[in-house]
């Protein structure tokens with residue numbers, strides 16, 4: 001699965017990640033938590049190929065992808081849903097979905113994936129001709145997830161799918177993410193909403209100032225109330 005080994009990366013001259021080792025589970029949800037500015041989104045961008053690796057290596061399965069461009073990584077099956085979901089607002093829902101399969105030449109295959117994705121997200125099926133920018137925040141998030149699935153990804157990188165959603169929609173978004181993971185797509189999830197994310201995570205990393213401070217299961221994390229309180233802002237002993 002996707003793996004970072006001793007990754008050092010940053011912006012300009014500013015080093016943000018100082019030798020990060022992270023390995024996503026081959027199935028299920030690997031959650032990355034940590035305080036604001038600790039480098040979580042940067043790590044996802046490094047995995048996606050948006051931010052360059054300065055030192056260290058990245059692997060997808062056995063393949064070294066450290067020097068692969070973002071475009072090539074997409075071809076290899078790494079799909080990203082950026083923070084806030086981001087749809088193409090003036091394109092219809094259907095056009096947004098088709099953008100997700102832009103690498104696929106075979107039209108029948110594109111139709112097959114589209115039908116599969118719409119079966120997964122039936123509330124989008126009745127809105128195919130609607131400009132995506134006119135959908136609610138929660139629906140836009142579904143469009144982003146659906147578009148990422150059109151890639152038929154080997155791994156899905158999700159950056160704060162709950163950002164900007166109302167509490168009811170947050171629940172909905174997490175249910176969808178969990179359901180996606182249960183279909184067999186491994187997910188790397190960056191989330192501020194730690195309580196909700198802990199309910200669905202299978203492995204947890206805590207990143208602090210660009211370094212990994214914890215790796216384990218949610219159950220193992222529950223045995224470290226000091227980490228939970230210090231870095232995740234949760235007061236009670238049991239996180240979920």
Ligand SMILES: Nc1ncnc2c1ncn2[C@@H]1O[C@H](COP(=O)(O)OP(=O)(O)OP(=O)(O)O)[C@@H](O)[C@H]1O
Nearest residue numbers: 011014016034035036037038039040041042043192
């Ligand atoms: N494009 C950029 N150029 C320069 N610095 C950046 C850029 N993007 C992020 N940074 C800096 O990198 C550091 C880590 O940011 P990052 O967004 O990865 O943190 P984060 O853990 O995802 O934070 P948050 O939880 O607040 O989203 C921050 O100090 C941020 O200001």
